[in-house]
Amino acid sequence: MTENAIFQPSTQPLTIALFVLPQASILEVASALDPLRNANRQLGSEAYRWRVVTPDGQPVPLTCGISLPSSGPLSAALGADALIVVAGYRLADVATRPLIRDLRRIAPRFLLVGGIDAGPWVLARAGLLDGHRATVHWEDLEDLAAAHPHIDVQPDRFVIDRNRVTISGAAPATDFMLHLIRTRHGAALARQVANSFLTRARPGTEPQIAPAGTDPGLDPRVAVALARMEARLDNPEPASETAHAVGLSPRRLETLFRQALNTTPAAHALGLRLQAARRMLTDTAHPLAEVALRTGFSSPATLSRAFRARFGQPPGALRR
DSSP: OBOOGGGSOOOSOEEEEEEEOTTOOHHHHHHHHHHHHHHHHHHTSOOEEEEEEOTTSSOEEOTTSOEEOOSOSGGGGTTOSEEEEEEOSOHHHHSOHHHHHHHHHHGGGSSEEEEEETHHHHHHHTTOSTTSEEOOOGGGHHHHHHHOTTSEEOOBSEEEETTEEEEOSHHHHHHHHHHHHHHHHOHHHHHHHHHHTTOOOOOTTSBSSOOTTOSTTSOHHHHHHHHHHHHTTTSOOOHHHHHHHTTOOHHHHHHHHHHHHSSOHHHHHHHHHHHHHHHHHHHOOOOHHHHHHHTTOSSHHHHHHHHHHHHSSOHHHHHO
């Protein structure tokens, strides 16, 4: 992690412009701004300032159906110290060529440029992450690395590299803001802010997904089995192998799954793969053959049959 001048002790106010794209999540916006608001409250001064800008300067629709007020278009971000892009779904529609062009042109005017959730995709398309270490939401890590080989993609919660920051989602946005507060105003204030939200500051290098066994109330062996299934979507193993790997008989593992999740190991693993396929169909342009390959199905026809049985429609109908 290479530090930027922003991450130094300072008594000067810091202004952050959030460039919020349509279909972003309200949780990501709140996770970025509320720690700053709370830090101001704890300090009794306006150490952090912010403004929300949108592509057309109008209120922007979020995934929850609420429209977020805007201070103006992207040009209204000028004068801020940092510009952070907040993006979510439908990037093909919202990250237009004019938007990418304007972002590329305005980026050098800020000390720090960043992205939250799908925001790193927008930065990558603008060429603003070439030659940098970066992260993105765990569902998109492989795709970002394949689409942009000049980016050193990391599976971290957030990554700071020189004058770029990439943040993998809503909770890591809070982690990053706590890091920012700590570097500028000390660990005590960062802890006070974290305590206000009943959370803790996680380092950027912490995994995005909690390790197996950390789920409260879940048998550790079930947790390990779940982690194995999540890590093997493209190459699923038989339930008997999963049971052997966690030191149980297949029958005992099935009993534990029924008690904890009201399903069987095989059914749960299939559900994970079908949910992953559903996400790829709605969020990417991958051909059906690639979706099948990446979710462990032997052919598009096999995926289509399982998909129709689970969701009541074939993959093509959902994509349309």
